[in-house]
Amino acid sequence: MTPKEYSLRGKRVWVAGHRGMVGAAIVRRLATEECEVLIAKRDDADLIRQSEVEAWMQANKPDAIFLAAAKVGGIVANNTMPAQFLYENMMIEANIIHAAHQCNVGKLLFLGSSCIYPRLAEQPMREEALLTGPLEPTNEWYAIAKIAGIKLCQAYRKQYGCDFISAQPTNLYGPHDNFHLEHSHVIPALIVKAHNAMLAGNSQMEIWGSGKPYREFLYVDDLADALVFLMQQYSDDMHVNVGTGEEVTIADLARNVVDAVGFEGDLVFDSSKPDGPPRKLMDSSRLRGLGWKPNVSLHDGLKLAYEWFLKNRQTAKGITEDPPGTIASDGTFPPAP
Numbered sequence: 001m002t003p004k005e006y007s008l009r010g011k012r013v014w015v016a017g018h019r020g021m022v023g024a025a026i027v028r029r030l031a032t033e034e035c036e037v038l039i040a041k042r043d044d045a046d047l048i049r050q051s052e053v054e055a056w057m058q059a060n061k062p063d064a065i066f067l068a069a070a071k072v073g074g075i076v077a078n079n080t081m082p083a084q085f086l087y088e089n090m091m092i093e094a095n096i097i098h099a100a101h102q103c104n105v106g107k108l109l110f111l112g113s114s115c116i117y118p119r120l121a122e123q124p125m126r127e128e129a130l131l132t133g134p135l136e137p138t139n140e141w142y143a144i145a146k147i148a149g150i151k152l153c154q155a156y157r158k159q160y161g162c163d164f165i166s167a168q169p170t171n172l173y174g175p176h177d178n179f180h181l182e183h184s185h186v187i188p189a190l191i192v193k194a195h196n197a198m199l200a201g202n203s204q205m206e207i208w209g210s211g212k213p214y215r216e217f218l219y220v221d222d223l224a225d226a227l228v229f230l231m232q233q234y235s236d237d238m239h240v241n242v243g244t245g246e247e248v249t250i251a252d253l254a255r256n257v258v259d260a261v262g263f264e265g266d267l268v269f270d271s272s273k274p275d276g277p278p279r280k281l282m283d284s285s286r287l288r289g290l291g292w293k294p295n296v297s298l299h300d301g302l303k304l305a306y307e308w309f310l311k312n313r314q315t316a317k318g319i320t321e322d323p324p325g326t327i328a329s330d331g332t333f334p335p336a337p
Helices: 021-030 050-060 075-080 082-102 137-160 186-200 220-233 250-261 285-290 298-312
Strands: 012-016 036-038 064-067 069-071 107-111 164-169 171-173 204-208 217-219 240-242 266-270 327-329
Touching (some): 021 220, 050 082, 064 082, 069 082, 075 137, 082 107, 082 137, 107 137, 107 220, 171 186, 171 220, 186 204, 186 250, 204 250, 217 298, 220 240, 220 285, 240 285, 250 266, 250 298
Parallel strands (some): 012 064, 064 107, 107 164, 164 240, 171 217, 204 266
């Protein structure tokens, strides 16, 4: 790893995907960095259109970019819209990365996903596991697009000397998550189910899958802090895992969620629903070695996530009108305006 400190002070910093869970967290985190945060609304630039991205970049001239914009969703969305997930994500990242090179952007951080690793990768998954085996079929389209983004950053670094880096977060949750029961990820879906079951006075609550797979979860504000840290402290072609290093079964996760929500009924697991990979734990020792570690425990993070849901459930995405697979930050859909 090459030490190369990059200061954000006084810089114009574009958060691409500012309306999503990750993008919104990055914007919150940058409030303490004495930089000017730039955002591009859909009316300003359609990120799928190369000419619009290049025009916006030329006009706004960002010094640094957090590339968190993506088309995202859970297992159902990935399975039913493979062409959109592959095409739109590849276009977004290619347009922004190429325009960043054209506009001489000083630093760019591309946000990937832990699904880039092989389905049966050795656990915990090290960065070197990339492209060493078959991907998980239920999200391979998204994974392939994210792998292409990593390789684009490496290619522009190799050919043009661009300081473009990549970070791969584990499963995320927190404020501005998507709460659609079919198109969200597991924690927000469990929060909604537990909340509704509690209000209805139900004696039990159904959980998708067997409950046996292991997963790792990171509170989104911890991720934002890690991304700012990497932007300032890291410069190399190897992508960097961002996780907690701790894992939990889906069954135990569900029990933690119902505890945070206050639902006291029984949990029933529907094994006819897909489980996804049996285990997903990332090796984040590279990041730990640089001096960063998370601050929010799963117990505290779930309580914070439920508190945010209670305060925002009338406008939270997925509750009333969210279409699946909207352009947003990695791991969620965009929050309500």
